[in-house]
Amino acid sequence: LRKCLYNAGFRPGDIVMNTFSYHLTPAGIFLDDACNGIGCVTVPTGVGNTEIQVKTMAGLKINGYIGVPSFLMSLIKKMEELGHDTAKGLSMEIALVAGEILSPSLRKGLNDYGIIVRQAYITAELGGVAYECPQENGMHISDDLYIEICDPVTGEPLPPGSIGEVVVTDFSNECYPLVRYGTGDLSVLDEGECLCGRTSYKLKGIMGRADEVTKIKGMFVHPRQIDEAAAKFSDEIEKIRVVVTRSGVTDMMTVEIQLKHGVAGIDTLKTAIDEKIRESTKLRGNTVFVAEIPEGSKKIEDKRKWD
Structure with a gap:
């Protein structure tokens, strides 16, 4: 874990807020020990108590963060809500995030506040x-x-x-x-x-x-792959899902798209989405535009029938 922190950019003397839990899970202790090992000053805030953590960030001029990425964004938004000038007064410089998927949009959002974000893969067992x-x-x-x-x-x-x-x-x-x-x-x-x-x-x-994955034509497809493909068309796509059916012995993958109001150039868009889905999943699907995707639909709807 010291390697994780050092490669992320943490250095001796940094004041680091560790927001992982110290109770009934080893994450907080693991990373606390690693911070101390490279000479950082660790502030063991743990989870929750957003307002107190915001005051701690501002009062101690904390420049390092350890925790899940979404909570760091929540802290920044709470600072703004409480009247802090995050454009000029945010001392946070570096973050090591783990525990949840770091989306490109969330990374960019944190980068826009001047924070370098590095992710690590950490498990309790390893x-x-x-x-x-x-x-x-x-x-x-x-x-x-x-x-x-x-x-x-x-x-x-x-x-x-x-x-x-x-x-x-x-x-x-x-x-x-x-x-x-x-x-x-x-x-x-x-x-x-x-x-x-x-x-x-x-x-x-x-x-x-692994329990969220679906096997299509011998390839594993996960909902995140679909979301990553759709993210390239965030201005056009309102909702997206994949419907898997079977024709004879062949798997069929249909990509259903609910467009935002007023989107034009549908033929060109269909071609672009087909290419992006193929790039993400390594499978050829058929994109169709639908009036509405029902609320609560699964990202990958497996409708195959097995005799």
Whole structure:
């Protein structure tokens, strides 16, 4: 975890607010110890008490944050609500976030406040598994771990570039050995070299949980992949979902789109969405525009019937 923090940009003397819980979960203690190990001053605020945390941020001129990304944005919005000038008076400079998916829009929103955001993949059983470097193009895997991306059902390793469950073997823990430990989290293994100079493999972020995944034409598809594709068309798309059916022995993937009012150029938009969905899922789908997607619909609706 010290590597995670140092690579994120934390340095000795930084005043760091640790908002992970210290109760009935190891996250708070793990990261508190790591902060102290690299010489940071740790303020153990834990979760909740937003107004008190805002006063703590302002009063102590805290420049580092550890916690989930959405809570950091909540703290900033609360500061603005209480009359703080976040454009000039925000001392926060660096954040290490974990525990939930960091969307591109949330990262950009925090960046707009002048905060550098790095994400890490941390579990209670393994500690720091992987972490971002300044390139922000995937998370470098810790040197003492061996990671496979596996079929969540069979446990068999999947080829490079496939989305699957993160399965970890830990070579460093003599007291608590873990061999092919299934985390239940989904990711993709990136074997390419990073511009930062590291040659180790990376994880392309955490894409959800294995129990949310759907297998279509032999490929695992997760709701986050659909959301990432739709994010490129946020000005046009109101709602999106994928409907999976079966024609004979062939899986059919239909992408249903509810457009915002007044969107023009539908034919060009359909082509662009088809390409983005194919890029995200590695599958060819058929985009159709519908008047309305029912409220509460699943992101991936599996309507296949199995005899």
